[in-house]
Amino acid sequence: MKLKYILGFVLAGLVSSCSTELTPDQKIADAVLLKQVKEYTLNADGSYTYRYSHKRLYNTHFAFHRLFGETFVVYNPDYQTLKVNQSVTTMADGKKVASPENAYNEVLPFAAADAPAYNKLREMVITHPGLEIGAVVELDYEVTTKAGFKPFLSEHIMLTESSPIQNLEVIVRVPKGAVLNHALLNAPKTMEFKKSTKGEYDVYSWNAANVPSYSHEAAQKPGLMGYAQLMFSTVSIEATHKFITDNLTFTDEAAIVSPSLESSSKDWELVSHLQSVVVNQLNTYRVAPAVVGFQFRKPADVWSSNGGTEGEKAILLAALLQSKGITAQAVAAAYPYSAQDGIIPELVDRFFVKVTILGEERLFSVVSTSEKVPGIRSYLDSGVVRRSAAVDKPLSVDVVARLSLTTDGKLSGTADVAIVGSETVSTPLLGLTQPTLSYTKEQKGADTLTFSCNIKGMESRVVEGYYRVTLPDAPVGLKSMGIGELPTLRKAPVWIAGSVAETYSYTITLPEGYRLVSKSGLSVRNELGEAVVQISTTGSTVEVKRSLKLVKGTIPAEEYPLFRDIYNAWMDSNASVIVVAAQ
Secondary structure, three states, rough: HHHHHHHHHHHHHHHHHOOOOOOHHHHHOEEEEEEEEEEEEEOOOOOOEEEEEEEEEEEHHHHHHHHHHHEEEOOOOOOEEEEEEEEEEOOOOOOEOOOOOOHHEEEEEEOOOHHHHHHEEEEEEEEOOOOOOEEEEEEEEEEEEEEOOOOOOEEEOOOOOOOOOEEEEEEEEEEEEOOEEEEEEEEOOOEEEOOOOOEEEEEEEEEEEEEEOOOOOOHHHHOOOOOOOEEEOOOOOHHHHHHHHHHHHOOOOOOOOOOHHHOOOOHHHHHHHHHHHHHHHHHHEEOHHHHOOOOOOOHHHHOOOEEEHHHHHEEEEEEHHHHHHOOEEEEEEOOOOOOOOOOOOHOEEEEEEEEEEEEEEEEEOOOOOOOOOOOEEEEOOOOOOOOOOOOOEEEEEEEEEEEEOOOOOOEEEEEEEEOOOOOOOOOOOOEEEEEEEEEEEOOOOOEEEEEEEEEEEOEEEEEOOOOEEOOOOOOHHHHHHHHOOOOEEEEEEEOOOOEEEEEEEEEEEOOOOOOOOOOEEEEEEEOEEEEEEEEEEEOOOEEEEEEEEEHHHHHHHHHHHHHHHHHHHHHHHHHHHEEEEOO
């Protein structure tokens, strides 16, 4: 009990010393950024400086044992210099402990560990001493980048962190009269913007108070797309697109000769062969393009070193295809953060190869031969952003099954399945494999698949004379999204990638002398959609109709209770099961 009171007094004293009292969410967080400042200064000679500083309060043992006991700063010594201005801990009793000399250790970044071409990169590990509950770490460092590393200043900043921020400030200084294009997405409610002039610089500043941390809840937009972020560039979007495209275009005079590249295949078969070589025979380095100034090695160097970054492997595959007379180009891809048609280098996190044969275009991955691309990414094609169809794409599923149950608890019959809006469908019905399930597939249009299925000998569960029959589901839809159990409360919007409409119709003929035991259905309807299950019998025939409708792909947090009601009803195991017994 003594310890409890002591900690209470310590935290109370610390809170009173802060400029603003902690919010309830900040009090229960593992750590709180009492102040965070990110400053970018572009100099007249093209060099620029990034200065970062923060004051972090530690509320739990987990915060300093596992999360923020150290700070990691990656930089490129060929172009950048790192200077740590301050690293000091103020303990709960007010004692200040500066990081000693041995608290600064330069190591090889993890991403460059198996990438010999990038062993020149460095990561400074700054260890913070004196950490305890109630401690505050003040950190201040700056990275100066020489002119020529990148021909302009641009950045993508996640304003939302894993910890809540009490006071956030972003400052960008550019030479007076220079243009700064900027976009603020999902802005915090307290965000304020100001432009001013100080000396030889135009100063752009963004300030926000009490920025909440991001949530780890299920079913959110990937890549933290639903959270606050700032993008800026000192050149136009067209110029940034040209920079990216030019850097992905190589004229490599060194011919690449290898038996593994020889093939008698043509057209798309040849493309698949060369893709397989690049994917399986070359290592993939996980070095981020921003760390190397969006610069790439030549295809011949990548081949001879038996490895490269994803961008370098994309350039290599494009070069190999071009040498075979096939039109190909490496393209950069990024999460579609907004409706704005703009991609700056710092947004790019994937690279693909666009191949054109007889007017048909396809995208290929260089890290997997089975990956569906571009997936959730948009990509840059000849200076234009091509939007991914996987973002907020409507999905519809229609299953009509005609089944007969035998006295030994097996079902046989036929089913027609139509799926519209799904990029990957490996089987028409879940839980059924050959020889129980056989089917023919037909592609109708760009995103419509139909299946004609034959089901033979599908097992049901027999318990003390009762047959528990689980009705087969399609492989896509709400159940397949892996959302899991939903808590009562939620902070973040729910993202399901688009509206959903699912209909299932089952007609089951029972053997003579058997009856349906389970007759209950369900019905949940609200402004967001519905989940309905209807069960009826006519003689020896059972009709089960199940329907789901969700009219939004992104459900705001305030509408979460509506979604949860529909979701829980649809996921109820009894909603897709009937029980049959002998009369």
